[in-house]
Amino acid sequence: MAVQAQRFREFRMPDVGEGLTEAEILKWYVGVGDAVTDGQVICEVETAKAAVELPIPFDGVVSEIRFDEGTTVDVGTPIIVVDAGGADGADGADGAGDAGGAVTDGGEAASAAAEAPVEAAPEPAVERKAVLVGYGVAPSSTTRRPRKQQAGAQQLNGQAAPAPAPASAPAPSPAAAPSAAGPVPGAQRPLAKPPVRKLAKELGVDLAMVEPTGAHGEVTREDIRAAAAPPARLPLPETADTGEAAAAFGIASSGARETRVPIKGVRKATAQAMVASAFTAPHVTEFVTFDITKTMKLVQELKADPAFAGLKVSPLLLVAKALLVAIRRNPEINSAWDEANQEIVRKSYVNLGIAAATPRGLVVPNIKDAHDKTLPELASALGELVSTAREGKTSPAAMQGGTVTITNVGVFGVDTGTPILNPGESAILAFGAVKLQPWVHKGKVKARHVTTLALSFDHRLVDGELGSKVLGDIAAVLEQPKRLITWS
Incomplete structure (x- = not known):
């Protein structure tokens, strides 16, 4: 058993975030029979914060994959078993494992078989079959004695499993096994790309x-x-009442269909956070509509500036910079409410969160120390943050420690909204769509670029005056972008 313990090593689901309790296996990159090396990525998992790839910390050959893709696994649970013993001593280790696996709690025959000396037998030849990349070799008629975990699965109601057949005895054909109505626990994983x-x-x-x-x-x-594909509907008898006939055939008379999607991963965490935020912090939202034409012109000029070569320049970039200027002028907005210690935490740094919609749900990564960045540096950080989020590669660390957030609802053609605070933050800014509208400019009605900003804040620590000052300063900077210089 000592040899067995050293040879087969389990890799357990790690806590890839801070205090996470579970993760969903999205994709396996290896299969049974594949060789793995220390540091090799073996699978991708999704936690409540992000999708991350897991490297394995040792070398060997994959002998067992415990969970299929799409399964949610608790942190600390073994997900894969690796044969780390190599070729030397492999048969001896198997023999030790087989002898131990035959012992059960309730059978003298099994105990006797375990106590008897076991001679290592040469491995039977394995017939090679076509392999699907990453999923190992398909099972053949050649069998070997069950290991401990397989033998244990044969116990039922405390009764001992029958002793294993001698190595020379032919194994029963798989075709002779009784058929089952559903999948058998521990059965071979279906082959599929x-x-x-x-x-x-x-x-x-x-x-x-x-x-x-x-x-x-x-x-x-x-x-x-x-x-x-849905099953074909059976014709209803003409003489029967439609509702009764539908019930008789097991068909819903309304013909409605439903799709149920499990709530887990990022979407589950987002839902829990939004509910906690909405019912913990008293939200207040204020709005301002203004002329953003000069900012739109500045965006076009910056696109041609050599300092921004290779960088994406968008209105969101200047909205982010305007928010940072407003925070510098009103630093109290950059705070958090500490309920446990009954304190307001003033923060002298700004980790600027950007809400990003991804196929897995809403994530809010943040730009660390955004207040210290120049405009080109901010553009670079913003572009990298958005592209990483869209690829689903945002790390848990990138979503921790945010102080204030921007949500750009304008990209969906939405004028404005009432955003909910990201937990632990005191303010969130919604940037609406920029549209050409009739606007009074220099005493005349002209077509101007107009937008609406909405600022939600925690009314426990941000009163109406402070919230209004911050929102007014953001609008003032975007109306007259030269204030980026005069107010900085």
Whole structure:
């Protein structure tokens, strides 16, 4: 057993954030039989904060994958087992594992088999079959004695499992095993390529319940689509009442269909945070509509400036800079409410959060020490933050420690909104769509670029005067961008 413990090593689900309790396995990059090395990325997981890739900390060959893609696993639970013993002594380790695995709590026959001396037998030849990349070799008729965890699965109601057959005895054919109505726990993982698994997840199809038609026994896209297709409706008898006939055939008379999506990962964390924020901090939202034409002209000029070569210059960049100027003029807005210690925490730094919509839900990474950055540096940090978020690669660290947030609802054509505070922050600014509208300019009605800003703040520490000053300063900077210089 000592040899067995040293040879097979378990890799447990780590806490990739701060205090997270679970993570969902999004994708496996390795399969049973694959060799792995220290530092190699083996899978991608999604936590309540972000999607991250996990490297394994040792070398070996994958002997077992404990959970399928799409499974949520508690932190600290083993997710993969690696044979770290190499080729030397492999048979001896297997023999030790088999002898120990035959012992059960309730059987004398199994105990006797375990106590008897066991001679290491040469490994039977394994018939090679076609391999799908990342999913190992398909099972063949050649078998070997069960290991401990497999033998343990044969126990039922405290009764001992039958002793394993001698190595020379032929194993029963898989075809002789009784058929089951559903997937068998611990059964071979269905063969399917990653795009097919993704399609199955999107359509809500259980791969274990799909009949494979691929050339090598793998599940194909057509198999998934066929399994996801709704069953054909049976014709209703003409003489029967429609409602009664529908009930008799098990068909909903309204014909409505539903799709249920599990609430987990980023979306679950966002929902919990928004509920906690909305019912903890008393929100107040103020609005201002103004002429942003000069800022739009400045955006075009900066795009041609060599200092911004290779950088994305957008109205959001100047809105972010205007907010930083307003915070410098009104530093009390950059605070947090500490309920536990009954204190208001004033912050002399600004970690500027940018709300980003991703396929997995809303994330709010932040630009660290945004107050110290020049305009080109801010443009570079903003572009990197947005592109990383859209790729789903935002790290948990990038979403921690924010002090104030901007949400750009204008990109969706929305004029304004009443944003909810990011937990731990005292203010959030919503930037609405910029539109050409009739506007009084120098005593005449002209077509001007107009937008609306909305500032939500925590009324426990930000009163109406402070909130109004901050919102007014942001609008003033964007109306007259030269204030970026005179107020800085």
